[in-house]
Amino acid sequence: MLISGGTRSVGVDDVDQDATVASLRAGLDADSHADYRTLLATAKESLAERFRRGEPVETLVAAHASAVDAVLLHLWDDCNVAGDVALVAVGGFGRGELHPESDVDIMIVLADDDAATEAAGAFITRLW
Numbered sequence: 001m002l003i004s005g006g007t008r009s010v011g012v013d014d015v016d017q018d019a020t021v022a023s024l025r026a027g028l029d030a031d032s033h034a035d036y037r038t039l040l041a042t043a044k045e046s047l048a049e050r051f052r053r054g055e056p057v058e059t060l061v062a063a064h065a066s067a068v069d070a071v072l073l074h075l076w077d078d079c080n081v082a083g084d085v086a087l088v089a090v091g092g093f094g095r096g097e098l099h100p101e102s103d104v105d106i107m108i109v110l111a112d113d114d115a116a117t118e119a120a121g122a123f124i125t126r127l128w
Helices: 013-017 017-028 034-051 057-078 114-127
Strands: 001-002 009-010 085-089 107-109
Touching: 001 013, 017 034, 017 057, 034 057, 057 114, 085 114, 107 114
Parallel strands: none
Antiparallel strands: 001 009, 001 085, 085 107
């Protein structure tokens, strides 16, 4: 998965139709200042319930990665990050395989641009 300037370049196609991810995206679309932690917690509980029902782990880790991707993309857009800057998902998240308690590894690549640096800084601050 790669998020760059509001455009998701690579993703898991089947996950776009996933009910948990669709519900999370609907919550993001409904509120421009969404409560990201609550939306992610709800998505994780839904995924845990699906695990208990025996759904394949491969489907669930891909859906979890897609849910986190959707939140990060929404936050990235909300911070108006633009210019020569990219948000890159790496590790398991970058492969579209995010396990329940995995770290979300990201990398921000930017040019020597004060506006991009300021916007990326606002994004990082909002992650906390």
